Amino acid sequence: MMQLFQFIIIIMIGLAGGLAVGSGMVAFITVLDIIPRLSQLIKGYQYITWFQRALMIGAVSFTWFDFRGTVFHLPSFLTVIIGSFAGIFVGMLAGALTEVLNVLPILAKRLNMAHVIIILLMAMVFGKIAGSLFHWLIYIPN
Amino acid sequence: MSQDAVYLRLRNRYFVNPNSKVLLGEIAQIIAPEQHEKALKRLFIYQINKEDEHLVVIDSMHIIKKLTEHFPQLHIESIGSPQIIVEIIPSSTKKKPHAIAVAFVWIILFVGSGLAIMNFHHDVSMEEVHKRIYYLITGIHKKDPLILQIPYSLGIGLGMILFFNHVFKKKINEEPSPLEVEMFLYQQNLDQYVVLNENEQNRKKKQ
Numbered sequence: 001m002m003q004l005f006q007f008i009i010i011i012m013i014g015l016a017g018g019l020a021v022g023s024g025m026v027a028f029i030t031v032l033d034i035i036p037r038l039s040q041l042i043k044g045y046q047y048i049t050w051f052q053r054a055l056m057i058g059a060v061s062f063t064w065f066d067f068r069g070t071v072f073h074l075p076s077f078l079t080v081i082i083g084s085f086a087g088i089f090v091g092m093l094a095g096a097l098t099e100v101l102n103v104l105p106i107l108a109k110r111l112n113m114a115h116v117i118i119i120l121l122m123a124m125v126f127g128k129i130a131g132s133l134f135h136w137l138i139y140i141p142n
Numbered sequence: 143m144s145q146d147a148v149y150l151r152l153r154n155r156y157f158v159n160p161n162s163k164v165l166l167g168e169i170a171q172i173i174a175p176e177q178h179e180k181a182l183k184r185l186f187i188y189q190i191n192k193e194d195e196h197l198v199v200i201d202s203m204h205i206i207k208k209l210t211e212h213f214p215q216l217h218i219e220s221i222g223s224p225q226i227i228v229e230i231i232p233s234s235t236k237k238k239p240h241a242i243a244v245a246f247v248w249i250i251l252f253v254g255s256g257l258a259i260m261n262f263h264h265d266v267s268m269e270e271v272h273k274r275i276y277y278l279i280t281g282i283h284k285k286d287p288l289i290l291q292i293p294y295s296l297g298i299g300l301g302m303i304l305f306f307n308h309v310f311k312k313k314i315n316e317e318p319s320p321l322e323v324e325m326f327l328y329q330q331n332l333d334q335y336v337v338l339n340e341n342e343q344n345r346k347k348k349q
Contacts, residue, residue, distance in 0.1 A: 090294075
């Protein structure tokens with residue numbers, strides 16, 4: 001009896017935690033407008049429900065593989081593909097966050113730099129690439 | 143009555159040099175009976191003086207008052223926005239910022255975003271996650287899965303470019319990018335603030 005009670009409590013806690021984290025993640029991605037942005041780029045608004053499903057299936061399946069420790073034993077060059085896609089997603093997150101914080105419009109207006117805004121955007125892009133490469137190649141090994 | 147109607151539509155924004163005169167034809171689109179049109183367009187509205195520092199908000203009430211003084215026989219219909227922001231541009235600020243200033247901002251953004259991404263990676267234990275992904279895919283424990291991490295780093299740059307819709311100056315498609323929309327919204331918010339605040343001050347001065 002006691003065991004059954006514990007069992008139910010643990011299921012409840014797990015489910016509640018998952019609900020909170022899952023809805024939090026969806027809210028975060030929604031606020032940052034990443035799915036609408038990608039649909040706009042490829043002019044594919046009609047596939048927007050599929051993109052939402054992709055997000056959900058990705059989150060659930062990766063959680064499962066991670067927790068269960070499912071090992072695929074695939075050749076290592078496949079991680080190049082995974083790494084690239086993960087990087088693109090993080091890059092979009094970073095871009096969206098910068099945009100939410102209004103950094104570039106304020107710079108353009110305050111410092112009178114509207115005409116060089118693309119150059120400044122490229123500064124951030126190259127800064128991110130350089131920072132990330134520095135992190136993995138120099139910072140971590142030493 | 144309808145023959146003497148004047149339709150008035152204020153523009154959004156107008157740029158002038160300091161100490162110049164603002165005429166009606168410059169700040170508004172006008173439809174009026176032909177015999178009055180030229181006189182209306184040359185109607186003097188406002189003299190820019192030194193106290194108006196950067197901006198003056200001209201209210202349509204002020205314009206209608208002037209119009210009824212000079213053309214009492216006309217019936218005025220004001221359509222569109224109820225006020226116009228006149229921006230005063232001194233000849234000194236017209237020039238572009240110095241290349242050194244641009245370079246300075248460039249370096250701030252470059253170093254800052256690099257630092258920010260490193261902080262982010264530490265914050266979310268990206269190193270552990272990368273090792274874990276590498277292990278789950280290949281079944282090999284590796285201390286530095288660079289084959290995953292270098293494409294990941296390049297991907298970050300690509301993702302930002304995709305988000306902002308720019309490959310240097312070339313656009314990927316015709317729609318405005320989020321940055322352009324954001325610049326527009328920021329300007330609109332500033333304008334709204336200016337219209338509400340400056341306008342009230344103007345009224346106080348006149349009383």
